[in-house]
Amino acid sequence: xxxxxxxxxxxxxxxxxxxxxxxxxxxxxxxxxxxxxxxxxxxxxxxxxxxxxxxxxxxxxxxxxxxxxxxxxxxxxxxxxxxxxxxxxxxxxxxxxxxxxxxxxxxxxxxxxxxxxxxxxxxxxxxxxxxxxxxxxxxxxxxxxxxxxxxxxxxxxxxxxxxxxxxxxxxxxxxxxxxxxxxxxxxxxxxxxxxxxxxxxxxxxxxxxxxxxxxxxxxxxxxxxxxxxxxxxxxxxxxxxxxxxxxxxxxxxxxxxxxxxxxxxxxxxxxxxxxxxxxxxxxxxxxxxxxxxxxxxxxxxxxxxxxxxxxxxxxxxxxxxxxxxxxxxxxxxxxxxxxxxxxxxxxxxxxxxx
Amino acid sequence: xxxxxxxxxxxxxxxxxxxxxxxxxxxxxxxxxxxxxxxxxxxxxxxxxxxxxxxxxxxxxxxxxxxxxxxxxxxxxxxxxxxxxxxxxxxxxxxxxxxxxxxxxxxxxxxxxxxxxxxxxxxxxxxxxxxxxxxxxxxxxxxxxxxxxxxxxxxxxxxxxxxxxxxxxxxxxxxxxxxxxxxxxxxxxxxxxxxxxxxxxxxxxxxxxxxxxxxxxxxxxxxxxxxxxxxxxxxxxxxxxxxxxxxxxxxxxxxxxxxxxxxxxxxxxxxxxxxxxxxxxxxxxxxx
Numbered sequence: 001x002x003x004x005x006x007x008x009x010x011x012x013x014x015x016x017x018x019x020x021x022x023x024x025x026x027x028x029x030x031x032x033x034x035x036x037x038x039x040x041x042x043x044x045x046x047x048x049x050x051x052x053x054x055x056x057x058x059x060x061x062x063x064x065x066x067x068x069x070x071x072x073x074x075x076x077x078x079x080x081x082x083x084x085x086x087x088x089x090x091x092x093x094x095x096x097x098x099x100x101x102x103x104x105x106x107x108x109x110x111x112x113x114x115x116x117x118x119x120x121x122x123x124x125x126x127x128x129x130x131x132x133x134x135x136x137x138x139x140x141x142x143x144x145x146x147x148x149x150x151x152x153x154x155x156x157x158x159x160x161x162x163x164x165x166x167x168x169x170x171x172x173x174x175x176x177x178x179x180x181x182x183x184x185x186x187x188x189x190x191x192x193x194x195x196x197x198x199x200x201x202x203x204x205x206x207x208x209x210x211x212x213x214x215x216x217x218x219x220x221x222x223x224x225x226x227x228x229x230x231x232x233x234x235x236x237x238x239x240x241x242x243x244x245x246x247x248x249x250x251x252x253x254x255x256x257x258x259x260x261x262x263x264x265x266x267x268x269x270x271x272x273x274x275x276x277x278x279x280x281x282x283x284x285x286x287x288x289x290x291x292x293x294x295x296x297x298x299x300x301x302x303x304x305x306x307x308x309x310x311x312x313x314x315x316x317x318x319x320x321x322x323x324x325x326x327x328x329x330x331x332x333x334x335x336x337x338x339x340x341x342x343x344x345x346x347x348x349x350x351x352x353x354x
Numbered sequence: 355x356x357x358x359x360x361x362x363x364x365x366x367x368x369x370x371x372x373x374x375x376x377x378x379x380x381x382x383x384x385x386x387x388x389x390x391x392x393x394x395x396x397x398x399x400x401x402x403x404x405x406x407x408x409x410x411x412x413x414x415x416x417x418x419x420x421x422x423x424x425x426x427x428x429x430x431x432x433x434x435x436x437x438x439x440x441x442x443x444x445x446x447x448x449x450x451x452x453x454x455x456x457x458x459x460x461x462x463x464x465x466x467x468x469x470x471x472x473x474x475x476x477x478x479x480x481x482x483x484x485x486x487x488x489x490x491x492x493x494x495x496x497x498x499x500x501x502x503x504x505x506x507x508x509x510x511x512x513x514x515x516x517x518x519x520x521x522x523x524x525x526x527x528x529x530x531x532x533x534x535x536x537x538x539x540x541x542x543x544x545x546x547x548x549x550x551x552x553x554x555x556x557x558x559x560x561x562x563x564x565x566x567x568x569x570x571x572x573x574x575x576x577x578x579x580x581x582x583x584x585x586x587x588x589x590x591x592x593x594x595x596x597x598x599x600x601x602x603x604x605x606x607x608x609x610x611x612x613x614x615x616x617x618x619x620x621x622x623x624x625x626x627x628x629x630x631x632x633x634x635x636x637x638x639x640x641x642x
Contacts, residue, residue: 046538049542051541071541071542072543072544076542078539084533084536086553086554087554087557087558089553097543098542098543101543101544102544
């Protein structure tokens with residue numbers, strides 16, 4: 001089983017929403033579409049589902065061309081950012097609704113709904129209506145509706161975006177478990193890099209209607225093929241600075257930071273991407289470089305400290321474990337882990353890691 | 355902490371009291387005053403207790419006009435609510451058609467009520483009116499000034515023309531607020547158009563429809579101007595709805611006591627029906 005997009009393109013009037021895209025999603029995988037809002041995640045999903053037709057290109061499912069085939073014939077299910085349930089049905093009837101329409105026997109419906117409800121911790125609420133449930137429970141119901149059907153393709157369009165932090169964390173942890181042992185392809189759209197890392201599987205980074213990179217989630221994260229892909233897959237945003245290299249010696253253009261490197265690339269100017277968590281208030285790794293900055297904002301997020309600082313004309317972001325309170329305007333020393341630097345050439349393509 | 359005493363605060367409160375008193379309490383109390391007493395002018399009043407209320411409650415004339423009133427209200431609700439929903443469903447959802455439809459729909463609502471009555475009176479006149487003349491030319495024996503059925507038909511048609519738009523606009527607003535994802539989810543499920551209507555659109559429109567029905571109930575139950583101008587309550591008393599009958603009694607016959615009692619009964623019927631209806635509709639809404 002596989003889902004393949006062949007040169008799929010979507011234009012609405014003169015505006016291109018999806019540039020020609022080739023993607024092959026394999027069975028029993030979770031595929032994450034990662035990109036900021038308006039990057040084309042939803043459009044791409046609707047094309048995959050058959051809710052929308054591509055302007056050009058073809059969609060193949062199981063070696064069968066399904067371009068333009070109606071969504072009802074495709075055995076897909078979808079979960080949305082909004083909690084979409086039938087408002088007048090009980091939770092039980094909501095979950096059972098996709099089965100009832102396809103004419104499954106009532107005993108089987110009962111058994112399957114019961115099983116899914118248990119999986120999603122809804123067993124206690126089967127007789128309630130969606131309006132009586134919390135947001136998290138409403139989304140669980142919508143998830144149950146998607147899972148009960150044994151679809152070939154399950155699409156989740158930012159399913160956690162409307163939940164508050166705690167419920168989001170809770171459901172996020174359960175998600176990978178839900179898709180285990182399922183004979184289907186899961187596509188999951190999100191704007192959050194951390195969600196992609198947590199779910200694993202494969203990731204496609206998207207920006208402005210283009211798929212930038214597709215591969216195993218960790219590979220995409222560790223070896224972004226381009227600066228754009230790295231930026232999409234970095235939150236808080238990645239720090240980027242220009243450097244020059246000659247032989248073993250590298251330095252920032254203003255010579256404020258110097259280090260030695262073992263990577264084999266030819267001498268010249270490069271751009272280096274440094275993820276915020278590789279700039280910390282303490283030394284990390286064997287190749288720690290000191291950097292001086294002036295604090296712009298210092299904020300806490302849980303047990304992590306996010307310190308924005310300026311150095312030269314650039315704004316930098318650092319993310320340290322632990323709680324560090326700094327005053328605005330303070331001069332401070334931070335440490336970059338040079339082993340985690342990502343080097344890009346003048347066309348912003350990846351040249352080397354570390 | 356010491357509170358400063360500042361009597362000037364009363365100046366902020368008193369205007370509201372005065373306003374409410376003048377527009378609600380004092381007129382209502384005058385009616386209450388008349389409802390329990392008999393007067394022959396000169397500000398001389400005699401206590402009558404509940405006599406006028408008993409008289410009205412037992413009066414066949416009141417029963418008849420109340421019956422006509424309920425019949426009229428039910429007929430127009432029965433036509434206007436489904437028709438309004440149907441029109442709202444068939445209106446465009448986006449593009450240039452939207453403002454055009456909305457403006458066209460609002461037109462009847464902007465016309466003064468007595469103008470509506472006068473318009474339809476002239477429109478329906480059997481000899482010179484476009485509607486009346488055409489119907490007669492087509493072979494129907496139509497004369498709303500003389501035949502009871504025709505008078506009802508014309509009054510109902512006028513009200514449907516005048517007020518269906520309100521239901522349309524409210525339903526349309528309700529429909530527009532349904533997120534597209536609901537329709538997509540239904541499409542994925544393979545739900546029929548009818549199922550989408552009954553399982554998604556109607557439940558989602560429940561609140562606006564409750565408001566639409568309430569407004570249309572109240573307005574039609576208190577209808578006065580349009581039938582007064584169109585038929586004057588006739589032929590005979592055939593279209594003398596509660597308000598028309600009440601004005602006849604109060605100003606025509608100058609039976610102030612019974613008319614005041616009737617006003618209060620009328621008021622309580624409207625209040626009761628609205629309350630019962632609203633409570634029933636909202637009972638399962640939880641605390642949303």
